[in-house]
Amino acid sequence: MRTSSKKTTVAVLRSIIGIKDLEMAELLKCSPATIHSLELGRLRLSEAMAIKIFHETGISYEWLVEGNPKKRPRDATGRPYTKASFEFAQATKVRRDCVSDFSFVTDFLGLAIRLRSFLAEANRRKGFCIAYYKVERFLSAVAKEYAEQESRTAVTDRGLSLIKDDISIYEQFESIMRKSVGESAEIITVNDSLRPI
Numbered sequence: 005m006r007t008s009s010k011k012t013t014v015a016v017l018r019s020i021i022g023i024k025d026l027e028m029a030e031l032l033k034c035s036p037a038t039i040h041s042l043e044l045g046r047l048r049l050s051e052a053m054a055i056k057i058f059h060e061t062g063i064s065y066e067w068l069v070e071g072n073p074k075k076r077p078r079d080a081t082g083r084p085y086t087k088a089s090f091e092f093a094q095a096t097k098v099r100r101d102c103v104s105d106f107s108f109v110t111d112f113l114g115l116a117i118r119l120r121s122f123l124a125e126a127n128r129r130k131g132f133c134i135a136y137y138k139v140e141r142f143l144s145a146v147a148k149e150y151a152e153q154e155s156r157t158a159v160t161d162r163g164l165s166l167i168k169d170d171i172s173i174y175e176q177f178e179s180i181m182r183k184s185v186g187e188s189a190e191i192i193t194v195n196d197s198l199r200p201i
Contacts, residue, residue: 015043016073017063021090031060062093109170116167 010016018028018039025043029036032053041047049068058065063085064078077085119139126135 010043010073011045012043012049013068013071013073013077014039014049014057016077017057017061017068017085018043020077020085021061021087032056060093062089109173112170113174 010019018025023031025036025039029039032039033056034053038047042049042053049071051069054065054068057063057068058080062079064080064082067075067078067085079085079089083089123132123135123139126132
């Protein structure tokens, strides 16, 4: 692949998907000036904008924030990113806005497992307090947008109850999978996933 002359990952992305700056601005619900600034590197790509771009285009979040426009772009699954990747992301956008119970549970547990792993690594590197602070800031920002105003105790109690329900749903799926693929199949169980690292 020919290396891009584009200055930023956002510029490379837009050249791959082949849409105009106005269309990109509309897609991301921002101004064309923001798109220009991101593409020229005058505006730093924020975490919030990178997440929005990931959701709207299917490009790898990690590739975006790494900020190396010469590195080959990948989609969220690690495959080379193409215009077809973008079109698939657009076609499945409704699914991402509201998913089935099982998809929600598997996505949630995946995030919980990753968070557990990241915090364990931060603790190993003697950086737990900073990592915890960043996660807490992120959760507070999400809570402002999506959560009702409740006490921390009420949120924790409700969250624990929901996690128990989620694990039950996943265990039911695990049981069905074992019956369909055989008991000897290697399936990652919830207990395996949540075991301390």
